[in-house]
Amino acid sequence: MRIAIVDDSGTARMFIRRCLEMAGFEGAEIIEAANGKEALEKIRTAPVDLLLTDLTMPVMDGTTLLKWIKANPKLADLPVFVISSAGNPAKEKELMALGAMGVLDKPVSPAKLNGLLRAFCENGG
Amino acid sequence: MTGEKSAWSAILEQVISEIMENTAFTEVIPADRTPQYTPETRGVSLLVHDPVQGEFKLVMENSLLKHLTSIVYGSVSSVVTEQTEADLLDELLNTIAGRFLSAILPVDKSFSLGIPENSNGSLLLTDSYAISRSFIIEGMYFTLAIRGESLLALENRPR
Numbered sequence: 001m002r003i004a005i006v007d008d009s010g011t012a013r014m015f016i017r018r019c020l021e022m023a024g025f026e027g028a029e030i031i032e033a034a035n036g037k038e039a040l041e042k043i044r045t046a047p048v049d050l051l052l053t054d055l056t057m058p059v060m061d062g063t064t065l066l067k068w069i070k071a072n073p074k075l076a077d078l079p080v081f082v083i084s085s086a087g088n089p090a091k092e093k094e095l096m097a098l099g100a101m102g103v104l105d106k107p108v109s110p111a112k113l114n115g116l117l118r119a120f121c122e123n124g125g
Numbered sequence: 126m127t128g129e130k131s132a133w134s135a136i137l138e139q140v141i142s143e144i145m146e147n148t149a150f151t152e153v154i155p156a157d158r159t160p161q162y163t164p165e166t167r168g169v170s171l172l173v174h175d176p177v178q179g180e181f182k183l184v185m186e187n188s189l190l191k192h193l194t195s196i197v198y199g200s201v202s203s204v205v206t207e208q209t210e211a212d213l214l215d216e217l218l219n220t221i222a223g224r225f226l227s228a229i230l231p232v233d234k235s236f237s238l239g240i241p242e243n244s245n246g247s248l249l250l251t252d253s254y255a256i257s258r259s260f261i262i263e264g265m266y267f268t269l270a271i272r273g274e275s276l277l278a279l280e281n282r283p284r
Binding site for chain 2: 009010011012014015018021056084085086087088089090091105106107108109
């Protein structure tokens with residue numbers, strides 16, 4: 001399984017990596033990007049199975065990244081989960097309408113991530 | 126007003142406990158006093174630009190920051206530098222401020238934050254902050270303080 005982690009904070013990316021390991025996904029290949037533009041460049045050349053992104057980032061934020069992914073026929077089916085501390089019900093509704101599979105509060109717990117990813121895998125993700 | 130329980134205390138304690146417990150995987154205990162921090166104490170400040178103006182400050186004992194960094198970086202903790210520790214402190218304050226503002230602002234209201242700025246933690250003048258709450262993780266202290274008139278005025282407005 002290849003998972004992209006998109007966050008401008010190296011610490012946040014490392015934290016999500018650790019959560020994935022603790023959630024039983026230590027064998028996953030992780031692709032990191034510091035913003036949406038960098039993520040798009042990486043996943044276009046090396047496709048991933050799942051993308052976890054922050055919302056607030058320089059260059060290209062998480063909402064814009066989601067729009068770009070869903071507008072690209074080759075990437076549109078990619079499951080995207082947003083992990084952010086800047087979410088609220090209105091923003092979550094907007095992100096879900098744009099095609100996000102879920103919105104999680106930062107810092108996500110390994111248990112929550114585990115439950116979410118297991119459900120995703122069981123549903124044929 | 127330092128140390129006084131405000132209407133936001135419960136929200137703040139819940140947000141901080143959840144964030145720190147998810148980061149440290151251990152219990153966070155509210156402290157009944159703000160400790161006298163030493164010059165080695167680490168600190169970071171973050172301004173709120175919009176829709177209100179204010180400042181969050183996070184101060185943490187150096188030993189606690191090193192402990193948290195070692196947890197986050199785990200087996201690759203050999204790559205940890207002072208900058209890595211500062212980045213973790215920045216990320217923690219960004220997350221605390223974001224979650225707290227999401228909890229107190231109207232549900233459809235977005236907000237804008239500045240860039241975290243490192244500051245001397247021992248210079249935490251709690252009297253200049255309207256809200257200041259301290260916590261303990263494994264015997265080590267950290268404090269979150271908030272100031273800014275328009276930010277604080279939200280406390281008395283219906284959400």
